[in-house]
Amino acid sequence: MSALGGIIGIVVCGALLVVGVLVLWIIASYNRLVALREKVRTAWAQIDVVLKRRYDLIPNLVETVRGYASHEKETLERVIQARNAAVGAASQGAGAVSQAEGQLTGALRQLFAVAEAYPQLKADAGFRQLQDELANTENGIASQRAGYNNIVRDFNTAVMTFPTNLIAGPFGFNSQSFFEVHDPGQREAPKVQF
Numbered sequence: 001m002s003a004l005g006g007i008i009g010i011v012v013c014g015a016l017l018v019v020g021v022l023v024l025w026i027i028a029s030y031n032r033l034v035a036l037r038e039k040v041r042t043a044w045a046q047i048d049v050v051l052k053r054r055y056d057l058i059p060n061l062v063e064t065v066r067g068y069a070s071h072e073k074e075t076l077e078r079v080i081q082a083r084n085a086a087v088g089a090a091s092q093g094a095g096a097v098s099q100a101e102g103q104l105t106g107a108l109r110q111l112f113a114v115a116e117a118y119p120q121l122k123a124d125a126g127f128r129q130l131q132d133e134l135a136n137t138e139n140g141i142a143s144q145r146a147g148y149n150n151i152v153r154d155f156n157t158a159v160m161t162f163p164t165n166l167i168a169g170p171f172g173f174n175s176q177s178f179f180e181v182h183d184p185g186q187r188e189a190p191k192v193q194f
Contacts (some may be wrong), residue, residue: 006113029167038178043148047179048090050140051097057137058083058108061130067109068121072114075107082107094148094177101141108134145179146184 045076062076069076075164082104115121122128156175167173 026167029164030171033155033158033164033168033171033173036158037173039151040148040155043144044152045150046092047097047141047144050069050137050144051086051090051101053136053147054137054141055087057130057134058104061111061134063126064124064127065115065121066132068118068124069114075110075114079104079107079111094152094179098179105146149178149180152178 058079062079065072066076070084082100086097086104089096115127158164159173159175
């Protein structure tokens with residue numbers, strides 16, 4: 001009987017060891033997914049900061065253009081509408097924001113095309129400063145978008161790969177959307193230098 005008891009003891013210890021390793025793996029996988037999800041949220045918050053800066057610059061830019069080109073009302077209104085739509089999309093996730101941002105970029109292109117026809121506007125120091133600030137902000141958006149997309153890629157890979165996907169689903173970890181530009185014509189920042 002003592003040999004049988006020893007075998008049972010070994011089997012029980014082995015089973016406890018396997019269960020212990022499995023529990024540790026589940027905890028480690030869960031914590032890794034939580035850390036990656038928080039990185040995604042932090043990266044999105046950084047994008048949000050840069051987008052807010054952009055949204056704050058646009059009304060000043062529109063008012064400056066309005067001072068020189070008041071009869072371009074339709075273009076100015078289109079920019080404001082696109083800005084407001086982009087601000088409203090901020091709470092709807094990366095997909096909605098990227099679509100709204102694409103529309104805003106197109107509206108800004110039209111605004112700068114209008115500005116091209118007004119030499120006094122192009123010479124205005126305030127307008128030039130706003131152009132420079134907007135160009136820097138556009139570069140910041142592009143940089144933050146790249147960082148965000150890299151983190152989303154890492155998170156999505158962890159969520160979808162085996163065996164971590166066995167933990168991700170039951171604990172509510174879902175793939176995140178990339179911050180993409182859907183229209184190839186919108187892949188470039190608006191030209192803000194004359």
